[in-house]
Amino acid sequence: MLIAAALSALLTLAVLGVLAGDQLWRHRLVYVCCALASAALLVGGLKHLGQTPGTGPAIILPFGLPWMSAHFRLDNLSALFMVIVNVGTVAASVFGIGYCSHLPQPRRVTPFFPLFLFGMNAVLIADDAFMFLVSWEFMSLASWLLVLADHKNPENRAAAMVYLMMAAFGTFCLLTCFGLLAGAEGGYAFSAMRAAPLTPVTSFLVVLLAVLGAGSKAGLVPLHAWLPLAHPAAPSHVSALMSGVMTKVALYGLIRILFDLHGHVSWGWGAALMLVGGITAVLGVLYAILQDDLKTMLAYSTVENIGIVVIGLGLSIAFKDSGEKALAALALVAGLYHMINHSIFKTLLFLSAGAVITATGERDLGKLGGLLKRMPWTGAATLVGAAAISALPPLNGFVSEWLIFQSLFKGPSLPHWAMKFGVPVVGAMLALAAALAASCFVRAYGIAFLGRPRSRAAAAAHHLPGTMRWTMAVLAVLCIVLGTIPVTVTDALSGVIQPLTGVHFAVSADLGWPWLSPVSSTRGSYSGTVLMMTGLSLFVVSILLVHGFGTTKVRRADAWDCGHREDIPESQYTGQSFAQPMRRAFCTSLFAARETVEMPEPGDLSPARLTVRVIDPIWTYLYGGIGRLVDAVADQVNRIQFLTVRRYLLMMFATLVFMLLVVAVRQQQ
Amino acid sequence: MSAVLAQIVQIFLVVALAPLITGWVRKVKSRLQGRIGASPLQPYRDIYRLLQKEAVVAHSASWVFRAAPYVTFSAVWLAAAVIPTFTTNLLLAPAADLIALVALLGLARFWTALAGMDVGTAFGGMGASREMMIASLAEPAMLMVSFSLSLISGTTSPTQIIAFILGGGVGIEVSMGLALAALIMVAIAENGRIPIDNPATHLELTMVHEAMVLEYSGRHLALMEGAAMVRLTLFMALIGGIFAPWGMAVPSPEMSGANVLAEMVGLAAFLAKCFVLATALAVFETMIAKMRVFRYADFLGGALLLGLLATIFLYVSEAV
Numbered sequence: 001m002l003i004a005a006a007l008s009a010l011l012t013l014a015v016l017g018v019l020a021g022d023q024l025w026r027h028r029l030v031y032v033c034c035a036l037a038s039a040a041l042l043v044g045g046l047k048h049l050g051q052t053p054g055t056g057p058a059i060i061l062p063f064g065l066p067w068m069s070a071h072f073r074l075d076n077l078s079a080l081f082m083v084i085v086n087v088g089t090v091a092a093s094v095f096g097i098g099y100c101s102h103l104p105q106p107r108r109v110t111p112f113f114p115l116f117l118f119g120m121n122a123v124l125i126a127d128d129a130f131m132f133l134v135s136w137e138f139m140s141l142a143s144w145l146l147v148l149a150d151h152k153n154p155e156n157r158a159a160a161m162v163y164l165m166m167a168a169f170g171t172f173c174l175l176t177c178f179g180l181l182a183g184a185e186g187g188y189a190f191s192a193m194r195a196a197p198l199t200p201v202t203s204f205l206v207v208l209l210a211v212l213g214a215g216s217k218a219g220l221v222p223l224h225a226w227l228p229l230a231h232p233a234a235p236s237h238v239s240a241l242m243s244g245v246m247t248k249v250a251l252y253g254l255i256r257i258l259f260d261l262h263g264h265v266s267w268g269w270g271a272a273l274m275l276v277g278g279i280t281a282v283l284g285v286l287y288a289i290l291q292d293d294l295k296t297m298l299a300y301s302t303v304e305n306i307g308i309v310v311i312g313l314g315l316s317i318a319f320k321d322s323g324e325k326a327l328a329a330l331a332l333v334a335g336l337y338h339m340i341n342h343s344i345f346k347t348l349l350f351l352s353a354g355a356v357i358t359a360t361g362e363r364d365l366g367k368l369g370g371l372l373k374r375m376p377w378t379g380a381a382t383l384v385g386a387a388a389i390s391a392l393p394p395l396n397g398f399v400s401e402w403l404i405f406q407s408l409f410k411g412p413s414l415p416h417w418a419m420k421f422g423v424p425v426v427g428a429m430l431a432l433a434a435a436l437a438a439s440c441f442v443r444a445y446g447i448a449f450l451g452r453p454r455s456r457a458a459a460a461a462h463h464l465p466g467t468m469r470w471t472m473a474v475l476a477v478l479c480i481v482l483g484t485i486p487v488t489v490t491d492a493l494s495g496v497i498q499p500l501t502g503v504h505f506a507v508s509a510d511l512g513w514p515w516l517s518p519v520s521s522t523r524g525s526y527s528g529t530v531l532m533m534t535g536l537s538l539f540v541v542s543i544l545l546v547h548g549f550g551t552t553k554v555r556r557a558d559a560w561d562c563g564h565r566e567d568i569p570e571s572q573y574t575g576q577s578f579a580q581p582m583r584r585a586f587c588t589s590l591f592a593a594r595e596t597v598e599m600p601e602p603g604d605l606s607p608a609r610l611t612v613r614v615i616d617p618i619w620t621y622l623y624g625g626i627g628r629l630v631d632a633v634a635d636q637v638n639r640i641q642f643l644t645v646r647r648y649l650l651m652m653f654a655t656l657v658f659m660l661l662v663v664a665v666r667q668q669q
Numbered sequence: 670m671s672a673v674l675a676q677i678v679q680i681f682l683v684v685a686l687a688p689l690i691t692g693w694v695r696k697v698k699s700r701l702q703g704r705i706g707a708s709p710l711q712p713y714r715d716i717y718r719l720l721q722k723e724a725v726v727a728h729s730a731s732w733v734f735r736a737a738p739y740v741t742f743s744a745v746w747l748a749a750a751v752i753p754t755f756t757t758n759l760l761l762a763p764a765a766d767l768i769a770l771v772a773l774l775g776l777a778r779f780w781t782a783l784a785g786m787d788v789g790t791a792f793g794g795m796g797a798s799r800e801m802m803i804a805s806l807a808e809p810a811m812l813m814v815s816f817s818l819s820l821i822s823g824t825t826s827p828t829q830i831i832a833f834i835l836g837g838g839v840g841i842e843v844s845m846g847l848a849l850a851a852l853i854m855v856a857i858a859e860n861g862r863i864p865i866d867n868p869a870t871h872l873e874l875t876m877v878h879e880a881m882v883l884e885y886s887g888r889h890l891a892l893m894e895g896a897a898m899v900r901l902t903l904f905m906a907l908i909g910g911i912f913a914p915w916g917m918a919v920p921s922p923e924m925s926g927a928n929v930l931a932e933m934v935g936l937a938a939f940l941a942k943c944f945v946l947a948t949a950l951a952v953f954e955t956m957i958a959k960m961r962v963f964r965y966a967d968f969l970g971g972a973l974l975l976g977l978l979a980t981i982f983l984y985v986s987e988a989v
Binding site: 369370372373379383387390391392393398402405406408409412417420421424425427428431432434435436438439442443445446447450451452515517523524525526527530531534535538539541542543546547549550551553554555556557558559560561562564569571572573577578579580581582584585586 | 680717719720721722723724725726727728729730731732733735739740742743744746747750761763764765766767768769772773775776778779782783785786787788789790791792793794795797798799801802804805806807808809812813815816819820823824825826829883884887888891892962963965966970973976977980981983984
């Protein structure tokens with residue numbers, strides 16, 4: 001009831017958003033109401049997770065396709081994602097209260113924002129394919145309009161175009177996938193799909209189309225191409241939702257089809273998903289390291305994290321197919337935990353990027369610097385977010401990566417040789433991605449928030465409204481809480497995955513509350529709680545020791561810098577110079593990264609130049625190739641446009657004969 | 670000794686012992702180079718002297734710069750507290766396994782690198798950038814070593830691995846050899862030893878770790894140096910513990926009375942292992958020259974591949 005009321009409120013708010021006009025307080029009011037509606041949905045999701053019975057009552061409403069009505073249902077999986085989604089939307093809406101006044105055209109954002117929230121939530125409760133796809137399109141189109149909010153920038157228009165094409169491709173795949181699941185009788189309700197038997201060919205096609213459709217929305221390589229263009233183009237609180245939340249809705253679709261509607265995916269698909277996930281993780285983070293734009297960097301890092309989650313999902317499928325139900329549950333818990341974590345810290349980081357853009361007007365790393373002093377709240381919250389996404393203990397990102405590693409380390413127990421050799425390779429990719437993510441965020445944080453300001457705008461960063469600061473502070477606290485009480489979260493997750501893996505599984509079964517001991521007490525365990533307490537005590541002890549034995553005097557002086565005292569902030573490392581070792585080590589073959597140095601002639605006073613050239617293999621080879629192919633086909637087909645009437649009639653006749661033949665042959669059979 | 674007491678002894682043992690090990694490495698190196706060298710106790714005096722000095726902090730530094738030495742030191746200390754040195758009967762052993770250990774060292778590195786960038790000097794950024802590049806290969810290599818150890822022994826917890834190996838669970842395996850080689854390469858990189866980094870260098874363009882802590886002085890520098898010393902001890906305990914676990918006290922129900930004796934033996938064995946490893950490190954460093962910065966990727970990529978091969982060889986040897 002609460003959920004239905006909140007959803008209708010969101011639809012009404014969209015209308016009110018149109019009426020808001022130029023009055024800023026009306027826009028603020030819409031965001032306040034969005035925050036309330038999202039909070040109601042969050043409470044609804046949590047309440048459902050708190051109850052023991054798994055599935056809520058089905059609600060059937062008399063609209064939708066002519067021969068069937070609309071089905072809605074809230075089960076544990078939907079409720080979990082409703083919580084994930086609405087933590088992000090509450091944060092983004094509260095942030096929006098303060099942020100909307102800094103937007104160039106709030107009128108182009110406010111009406112679509114509630115629609116976007118509505119679409120994402122409706123996908124989660126849809127219980128038939130039709131409602132699922134309609135809500136999916138609501139989500140896609142509303143976010144497309146939000147990407148176009150700053151439509152005067154030609155880059156944003158191009159990004160929106162690419163996004164629209166990829167969204168159409170994704171929906172097309174999902175539509176076909178549901179069509180195959182529904183079979184010839186057209187049982188579009190999810191309950192009918194679960195019961196319907198699948199032939200091997202349909203089964204293969206269903207999984208392929210689900211991975212393509214949901215994967216293009218989530219940003220799996222090579223379908224990620226739109227994501228780093230579209231996510232940064234939207235206003236920051238919408239970027240936070242697109243990266244932190246909408247990708248999770250896409251993964252919800254993937255889990256719903258692969259684990260629930262299809263239910264018997266073969267281990268080969270698990271292996272394929274793990275491989276794609278590993279490649280996505282490594283490529284995503286390598287792209288991220290090369291970016292100078294704060295928001296593009298964050299969008300690529302989303303690609304990386306989606307890869308990590310998909311590794312967990314693929315592993316879970318492989319375990320499930322081999323009958324290792326407890327390990328399947330472990331891998332799925334790990335993947336879901338990482339989704340929760342990523343939705344929190346990515347929302348936090350995008351909001352902080354929005355705060356930086358509001359305060360300085362700059363999003364280029366090369367023009368930022370020293371912001372921690374000007375924006376202490378944002379700086380501290382971002383530090384927590386950056387440490388969490390770098391998988392550092394005792395924060396939440398580490399817990400989920402630890403769980404994924406633990407389940408990967410059990411991967412070689414699978415009977416297939418491909419998995420025995422493949423799992424260590426995927427493990428190495430995951431480890432590489434995790435380590436590179438830390439480099440990526442040291443780089444971004446160190447350059448934007450530490451050091452000295454690199455531009456006048458950064459030096460004059462101004463204060464932010466309280467709602468924006470508080471939102472980030474609360475998200476940062478959530479990162480710490482989810483890292484230090486992991487067992488509470490995993491126990492809640494075990495109820496969610498029980499219907500999907502068919503086993504009741506608790507990660508803490510062996511050692512009890514603060515200990516994560518997934519396999520057994522002697523097989524490796526972790527406790528964020530104990531680690532945090534011990535770490536804090538050692539921190540205090542080291543302060544006491546140092547201050548007890550020594551002096552507490554501090555003198556402020558100029559930086560020493562090996563005696564090269566310089567006051568020009570340009571002498572600091574920039575994003576590109578920080579990335580140089582990584583670029584040389586990893587990107588020379590992958591991205592064909594080359595550096596050329598142009599030295600002026602002796603006596604010539606012009607500056608020397610260092611040019612870096614990086615080729616994006618996916619755009620250049622894959623999409624460039626598809627583009628050239630489409631052009632070539634179009635050129636050939638173009639000829640048909642200039643035929644004589646006689647030839648057109650001949651073609652019609654030939655087509656007619658061909659069709660009649662097909663009908664005749666089919667009737668023969 | 671109960672687990673609580675053993676844990677407390679372990680926590681203070683690693684910190685008390687760390688400067689001596691570093692001092693011993695320096696002493697052996699200077700003898701090999703034909704110098705008399707300072708006493709092995711010199712690092713204790715250095716740290717005491719640094720603690721007495723006032724800390725000079727740059728005008729452009731933020732609170733990150735002042736907090737980083739404490740965070741770095743306590744993260745490394747915490748990591749060292751859970752690696753068994755003389756007994757596996759540690760209270761905190763279940764709190765962190767090898768993966769968490771890698772991440773704790775990562776936490777220390779994260780803060781050191783940020784501190785390097787905080788003052789806004791070219792050297793700080795250079796050190797941070799190089800350190801992160803080294804880490805981005807050394808960390809996965811160490812995780813792959815954990816992977817193969819976990820496949821061999823069925824656990825990622827260092828105490829359980831040691832108990833497994835001492836229990837005769839593993840013979841001479843190719844994988845163990847490969848994992849040992851990879852772990853040694855990682856240890857060299859993580860501790861900034863030659864050929865990756867030279868802890869004694871003050872030549873600007875070759876610095877990595879030194880460049881990050883260049884702006885530190887007084888007690889902050891003492892903590893950063895202390896963290897480096899504890900990290901070296903930690904890796905010696907790890908290598909000595911897993912690949913030569915002999916002498917380590919493993920608690921068992923029937924020998925409750927003889928526990929203290931076993932722990933004394935464990936302590937003596939640990940000291941002996943540390944001095945053997947420290948001498949070996951000094952000899953190795955004297956024999957080899959430092960590498961060019963952009964060759965690190967080859968060296969550490971090699972470590973990563975060795976780690977990967979260690980896991981894959983398990984199946985090859987199983988199948989043959």
